Amino acid sequence: MRVQILIADDDPHIRELLRLNLITEGYLPFEAEDGEQALHILEKEAIHLAIVDVMMPEKNGWELCQEIRSYYDIPVILLTAKGALEDKAKGFSSGTDDYIVKPFEPEELLFRIKALLRRYRMVSAELxxxxxxxxxxxxxxxxxxxxxxxxxxxxxELLAQLASYPGRIFTRExxxxxxxxxxxxxxxxxxxxxIKRVRExxxxxxxxxxxxxxxxxGYKLEVTEK
Structure with a gap:
């Protein structure tokens, strides 16, 4: 089964750029131009990863990310023009696994997609x-x-929470x-x-x-490459 990736972005040029690059890499992309449309796709299709733009109509990326995290066990990459530290903190608090600031190189996004899919395959619901x-x-x-x-x-519980989402940053709150x-x-x-005790x-x-x-x-757990 091909890996199915959701692109949620109201910019058609960004969607086209991502679609072409994802197809070239062998992924099957699904496109949504707003947060509500993205949720409909998630309900109907077996999506394996979501790329979500922050500034979208109907439902913004932070809200969509929170809903994905509540109902689906898939990695999320937030895609945004906002690069300030407080915006990144808000993104990770919403549950994103990674964060890419526009403009970006498609190759970098593909690297991050592969890394997230690899990490998620190491984790099941219970073990x-x-x-x-x-x-x-x-x-x-x-x-x-x-x-x-x-x-x-x-x-x-702290170790299990961090290990359930390798590479994802969790704030202290x-x-x-x-x-x-x-x-x-x-x-x-x-x-x-x-955290200090777990490390020791x-x-x-x-x-x-x-x-x-x-x-x-905050903190994140990283799996050592072997």
Whole structure:
């Protein structure tokens, strides 16, 4: 089955540029000129990745990204003319996996598409495989080379959340909501403390992945190329 990619952008020239490049690479593109049209395509087609422009009529890219993240387990690339740090923070808070600022080189976008598809294939709904590291969300168990690793619950949930979307940046606020819940009364520093513990726990055991601090934004888990 060919990989099916959604292009959601109100600029027909951008859609044509992306369509031609995607077809050349063997992908099957679907086009939407606004957010609502994009949702209709997502409901009808088995889309594997979405390229979403931020400034669209009917439903903007941030809103569309949030809806995709709520109902579909696919990678999202936000495509926008906005390059300021606060705009990127808003994009990653909306759930995007990657962020490309216009104007862009089509080759760079294709590289990022391939990287995201490769990362997502390493992750299933319940069992996450990062080379020799396995994270089982059903049993709350981490194994490295088939050896079980003891890990506190919140550290496990934090690791599993980051590992479920390799390469995606999560803000501290987003991680607090996802791991500790919306009614958590503490501050965001608890995320930093738990990230530090996870790093210290796994660094001597494996080089399958690293948790990277993205200054001004948050954290992301990166799978080591092997």
């Amino acid at each position: 996450i495989r990062l080379h020799q590291t396995q994270i089982d969300r059903r049993s709350y168990e981490v194994k490295i080379n088939q050896e079980s690793i003891s890990i506190p619950l919140k550290e496990f 987003e991680l607090v909501q996802l791991v500790w819940g919306t009614d958590y009364k503490g501050d965001n520093r608890t995320v930093d403390v738990h 726990r796994f660094k001597p055991l494996t080089d399958d992945f690293t948790i990277t601090t993205v200054r001004g934004l």
